[in-house]
Amino acid sequence: MLTETGFMTRPPADPAAKLAIEARGLVKRFDDTLAVGGVDISVPEGAIYGILGPNGAGKTTTLRMLLGIIDPDVGVRRVFGHDRPHEVAKLIGYLPEERGLYPAMKCDEAIAFLGALRGLPLDEGKARGRDLLERHGLGHAVDRQIRQLSKGMAQTVQLLGTLVHRPKLVVFDEPFSGLDAINQGKLEAMIRELAQSGTTVIFSTHVIHHAERLCDEVAIIAGGRVPYAGSVDAARDRIPAQVRLETKVDTGDWRSALPGDARHDAKAGGNHFWYFPVPDSGIETLLKRLIDGGAGILSLSIERAGLHDAFVEIAGEAAARALAEDNALETGR
Amino acid sequence: MSETTRLSLFEAARVVARRDFRAILFSRAFFFFLLGPLFPLVIGALAGGIGGQVQRDVAANLVAVAMSEADTAALQTASDALSDQIGYLPRLVPDASGEPPADILKRKGTNFAAVVTGTLDAPVVVAPEDQIERWRGPVALLAATANGSSPSSFPDIATEPVASSAATSRSERIRTAQAGQLILFLLMMLLAGMVLSNLVEEKANKVIEVLAAAIPMDAVFLGKLFAMLGVSFVGIAVWASFGGVAALLLGNQLPQLPEPALGWPAFIALGIAYFAMGYLLLGALFLTIGGMAATVREVQTLSMPVTMMQLLVFFLAAAAITTPGSPLELTAAIFPLSSPFAMLARAAQSDALWPHALALVWQALCVVLFVSFGALLFKRRVMKSGKAGRAVKGHVGGTKTA
Numbered sequence: 001m002l003t004e005t006g007f008m009t010r011p012p013a014d015p016a017a018k019l020a021i022e023a024r025g026l027v028k029r030f031d032d033t034l035a036v037g038g039v040d041i042s043v044p045e046g047a048i049y050g051i052l053g054p055n056g057a058g059k060t061t062t063l064r065m066l067l068g069i070i071d072p073d074v075g076v077r078r079v080f081g082h083d084r085p086h087e088v089a090k091l092i093g094y095l096p097e098e099r100g101l102y103p104a105m106k107c108d109e110a111i112a113f114l115g116a117l118r119g120l121p122l123d124e125g126k127a128r129g130r131d132l133l134e135r136h137g138l139g140h141a142v143d144r145q146i147r148q149l150s151k152g153m154a155q156t157v158q159l160l161g162t163l164v165h166r167p168k169l170v171v172f173d174e175p176f177s178g179l180d181a182i183n184q185g186k187l188e189a190m191i192r193e194l195a196q197s198g199t200t201v202i203f204s205t206h207v208i209h210h211a212e213r214l215c216d217e218v219a220i221i222a223g224g225r226v227p228y229a230g231s232v233d234a235a236r237d238r239i240p241a242q243v244r245l246e247t248k249v250d251t252g253d254w255r256s257a258l259p260g261d262a263r264h265d266a267k268a269g270g271n272h273f274w275y276f277p278v279p280d281s282g283i284e285t286l287l288k289r290l291i292d293g294g295a296g297i298l299s300l301s302i303e304r305a306g307l308h309d310a311f312v313e314i315a316g317e318a319a320a321r322a323l324a325e326d327n328a329l330e331t332g333r
Numbered sequence: 334m335s336e337t338t339r340l341s342l343f344e345a346a347r348v349v350a351r352r353d354f355r356a357i358l359f360s361r362a363f364f365f366f367l368l369g370p371l372f373p374l375v376i377g378a379l380a381g382g383i384g385g386q387v388q389r390d391v392a393a394n395l396v397a398v399a400m401s402e403a404d405t406a407a408l409q410t411a412s413d414a415l416s417d418q419i420g421y422l423p424r425l426v427p428d429a430s431g432e433p434p435a436d437i438l439k440r441k442g443t444n445f446a447a448v449v450t451g452t453l454d455a456p457v458v459v460a461p462e463d464q465i466e467r468w469r470g471p472v473a474l475l476a477a478t479a480n481g482s483s484p485s486s487f488p489d490i491a492t493e494p495v496a497s498s499a500a501t502s503r504s505e506r507i508r509t510a511q512a513g514q515l516i517l518f519l520l521m522m523l524l525a526g527m528v529l530s531n532l533v534e535e536k537a538n539k540v541i542e543v544l545a546a547a548i549p550m551d552a553v554f555l556g557k558l559f560a561m562l563g564v565s566f567v568g569i570a571v572w573a574s575f576g577g578v579a580a581l582l583l584g585n586q587l588p589q590l591p592e593p594a595l596g597w598p599a600f601i602a603l604g605i606a607y608f609a610m611g612y613l614l615l616g617a618l619f620l621t622i623g624g625m626a627a628t629v630r631e632v633q634t635l636s637m638p639v640t641m642m643q644l645l646v647f648f649l650a651a652a653a654i655t656t657p658g659s660p661l662e663l664t665a666a667i668f669p670l671s672s673p674f675a676m677l678a679r680a681a682q683s684d685a686l687w688p689h690a691l692a693l694v695w696q697a698l699c700v701v702l703f704v705s706f707g708a709l710l711f712k713r714r715v716m717k718s719g720k721a722g723r724a725v726k727g728h729v730g731g732t733k734t735a
Contacts, residue, residue, distance in 0.1 A: 069545045080338075086549055088338040094546040100539025104356060116348045117547035119340050 017044035020169050020200040021066055025075035028061050035061040037224040038075070043202055043217070045168075048195045050211035051204040052311065053221035054322035059204035060097055062221065063173050066202075067094055079169065090119040093167035097174040097204075099158050103147035107133055107157050110146055114161030125164055132160040152183060159187075163194075170194060172203035176210055188214060206326040212307040220311055222319035232307060239305035239313050243283070245274040245290070246298040254293025257286055271298060278302060342555070345548035349556025350563070353531065357564045362527060366568055369523050396423035396468065397437050397448045399430075404453050404479070411478035422471050423447070434459035447472075453480040505591035510654050510681035512590055513600070514674045517608055518647050520565065522640075525615040528561045532623035533632050550708040558616045558704070562609060569605070593681040603680045603689055610696035611673030614703055615643060621707035643670065650674030657682055666692060669699040 021043040028036040036058040043049045051059050064070045066077050068085030079085040085092065101110045111132065112125030120128075133142050136156060146154055155178065162170065172191075176184050191201050191214055205211055211218050212232060219229040228235055247254075250264070250272045262276035279286050283302065290297055305313075312320040340348070357363050398405045405427045412425050423446070428437055434448035438459065447460035447468045456476045458468050535541050544553050593600040618639055626632040650671045653662035657679065665675035666688075676692045 064546075067546045069542065086339055089340065089547050090338045092546075094543070096539070096542040096546070098539040098542065100541070100543060102352070102356065102538060102540060104360075113348075113352055114543065114547075117340075117345070117544065119344075 017046060019043060019078070020045045020047075021049075021077065021079055021202065023062075023066060023075065023077040026062065026065050026072045026077060027074035028058075028065060028070065028072050034224055036065070036072075039065075039219075039221070039224075039226045041066075041219050041226065041229055043200060045200050046195065046198050047200055047216045048191060048214050049200070049202045050215035050218040051202065051221055052206070052208065052211045052218050052307075053204075053315070054206055054319055055326050056322075057221045057319070058224040059206075059221055060173055061224075063171055063202070063204060067092065067171060089117075090165065091168040093118070093162040093165065093170040095159055095162045095170075095172045095175055097177065099155055101146045101154060101158055101161075103145065105146055106143050107138065107146065107149070108142050110157055111161040111164050114158070115164040118165040118167070120165040128164050129160065132164060133157070136160060151178065152180070155179070156183075159190075167199065169200045169202070172201070174205060175203050176205060176207060184210075206323055208306075208308045208311060208323065218307070220314050222315040228310075228314045235310040235314065236305045236307060239309050240277045241305070242275055242303050243278055243286070244299075244301045244303050245276075245295075246300070247272045247274065248296035248298060252294050254290045254295035257289035257293060257295075340548060340552075342549060342552050345552035346555035346559065348548070349544065349553055350560040353557055353560030354563050357527070357531065357560065358567065362530075363564060363568070366523060366527065366564070367571055369519070369568075370572055394421075394423045395426055395443070395445050396472070397428040397434075397443075397445045398425050399428045399432075399434060399437060399448055399450045400452065400456075402429070407453060407479035408449070408475055411475045415475065415478060419471075419474070422475065423468065425449075425475075506593060506682050507654055509590045509593050509600075510678035511651065513593075513604055513677045513681055514647070514651055514654070517604065517611060517674060517677055518643075520569075520608055521612045521615050522643065524561055524565050524612050525619045527564075528557060528616045529619040529623045529632060529636060531557060531561070532620055533626070536623070551705060554617065554620055554704050554708045557620060558613055561616060562612060565608075565612065594684040595680050595686070599686075600677075600680050604677055606689075606693055607673035607677045607696075610693065610700060611670075613700045614669055614673075614696065615639075617700065617703035617707045621703075621710055624707065624710065646671035647674060650678065654678045654682075667695075669696060669703075672696055672699075 019042050021041060023039055023041040026036055026039040027034075039058070039062050041049075041051075041062075051062060053059050061070070065072045066079065066085065068079075076083065077085070080088045080091060082088050102113070105113065108126050108129040111129030112120075112122050115125035115128065116122050130139075130142050133139055138153060138156060141149060141153060141157075146157065149157065159175075162172075175187055175191075179187060188210070191203070194201050203210075203214075215232050217229070217231050218235060219226050220235070228238075245258075248271065250266065258274060259276045259279065262274050265273040265275070267273065287297075287300065290300075308320070311323065315323075398408055400408065405425075409425055409427070412422060416422050426445070428448070430437065432440070434450055437443075437448050438445055438461075446464055447458055449456055449458055449468075449472055451457035453476050456472055458465060458472050460468055532541075535544075541553075595603070619636060622635045622639060623632060626635050646665075646668065649661075649668075650665045651674070653659065653665040653675055656662055662675060662679075665671045666679065672692055673696065676689060680689060
């Protein structure tokens with residue numbers, strides 16, 4: 001399905017689907033720091049779910065609580081119906097934000113070890129590891145030690161180790177961080193492939209485009225709270241669609257057809273752009289009045305709000321600014 | 334469902350232990366661990382050498398003879414004749430310098446304990462006050478022999494050895510107890526330090542979060558502890574092999590320790606059991622510290638008090654050796670960290686077995702408590718937040734909460 005912004009999305013998740021993760025009122029405090037102040041999340045099985053927010057918003061702490069790495073001070077979380085996530089550890093794969101492997105291990109050993117932690121026999125893990133490395137273009141590095149790999153290669157090895165036991169739920173914490181554009185694309189493809197095979201994927205990110213391109217549902221997190229959790233479409237629909245009008249001139253009778261708060265933007269080439277909500281009277285009436293009034297229409301489109309606009313609307317300007325700064329930092333890295 | 338969707342605690346611990354065991358066994362750290370016992374041996378040999386030298390210097394029995402030439406020669410002849418029969422005679426050194434005796438004693442480059450002047454009929458011993466009585470008898474005997482007024486032949490002395498007294502036997506077993514405690518202490522400190530650096534390295538590699546997500550922290554702790562224990566047993570086996578070869582080659586030339594009250598096999602078996610318990614207790618403490626610390630510097634700061642405490646409990650157990658059954662010894666046997674030392678000393682001195690069974694159960698219980706508490710603390714402290722969250726205190730994102 002192609003959206004107005006040109007992004008490919010998957011069909012919406014089945015609302016009746018069973019939940020892979022359900023969290024209610026998660027609160028976590030570290031000394032006098034409230035890291036997460038009440039998070040509610042429902043992740044349907046088979047969905048791609050994004051946790052979107054600036055750095056320091058509580059994304060990692062939320063994921064760690066969901067996975068049982070830390071316990072919440074208040075609230076409950078269930079993974080595949082279990083209160084204790086370790087009970088279903090074999091069904092989960094986790095790639096932390098701060099990647100880490102034993103430097104002295106060989107690539108296939110590292111993948112097998114990560115699989116063994118999730119119950120996969122070592123020999124089988126090694127065999128699968130070799131196969132995965134081959135399929136992802138790292139066949140030549142099977143017997144190399146992790147310390148001999150580039151950062152990107154090591155990251156790929158850890159990613160493969162996260163998936164080697166074929167989990168039903170995969171959790172990625174900032175998976176795109178530190179990857180170049182090509183590898184980001186590969187990872188996006190891998191996430192889609194996982195979801196198509198029925199695996200639930202949750203990832204945190206501070207890059208809106210990744211969430212918008214990939215996710216069925218998102219939780220927007222800011223200041224340790226989740227002001228919005230639901231489908232990407234519903235988030236975008238919170239902001240009314242906007243009319244974008246391009247005219248040759250900026251004066252004339254036709255101006256009375258535009259609402260008083262229409263935003264005007266004059267371009268260097270002499271054309272004028274106007275932005276305003278779709279009028280209650282309908283777009284056809286508007287169009288007729290503009291033509292009759294001699295507006296000299298060059299283009300007219302109805303634009304649906306993007307996830308960024310929705311984020312600003314939901315989380316506020318400050319959070320959006322923080323998100324933009326994180327993105328700038330990430331790009332500059 | 335739960336049976337098939339997770340590893341059991343021991344399965345999970347085994348995965349960690351297997352990885353750690355292999356990694357440590359093929360590391361440089363293990364090589365140095367194997368060399369570990371050489372350091373105390375070398376230091377001991379050096380200390381023994383220096384000590385022996387000091388003892389020889391202190392016990393110097395050189396006596397200068399500042400008499401007439403004839404008297405000096407006669408005295409020397411008497412000394413030569415008697416030295417085979419009497420062990421405590423001084424070694425005589427003629428001195429014809431004519432200097433006053435006090436100056437001879439102070440002369441640099443010599444080490445005279447006394448100076449004999451006068452004549453054979455009226456010898457005079459010049460020596461520091463606290464030494465003078467030591468030389469009165471020997472000099473009198475030499476002078477008497479030299480001028481013919483002493484018996485010139487001595488009867489053969491028959492010898493009749495007797496079994497050592499109870500006091501002697503106990504005193505000897507204390508040496509065994511002390512040696513056992515010292516070896517236990519050195520091994521445990523060496524290993525606990527290794528397990529700590531292993532965990533710090535893991536945190537530096539950032540592998541710990543992957544482990545914490547997949548398996549319970551108790552399993553990570555157990556895996557690490559038992560991996561190191563396994564490594565230590567390999568080390569002990571290597572040392573035992575070398576010891577066996579040395580014993581075959583050198584035989585009686587090796588220093589001998591008195592047999593412990595329980596006999597060597599039981600003492601060694603208990604030594605291994607107490608070593609395992611003691612190491613697990615100390616290792617759990619160090620792992621807890623490692624879990625709470627973020628940097629190597631923090632680890633050093635936090636581990637210092639534990640190291641000091643461990644020294645104190647070692648001294649406590651060492652002090653209790655001489656008073657078996659006293660409140661001090663019982664305290665040392667009950668306090669978890671000193672219990673392995675105190676009980677090993679007891680194994681050297683007493684032949685009762687039941688206290689050891691009781692102590693091992695108690696120590697095992699403490700190990701479980703220490704590991705569980707350490708894992709709990711670790712879980713609470715180690716995974717605080719993501720990258721950015723660490724820096725902001727008192728805030729939620731940008732909102733101050735306190």
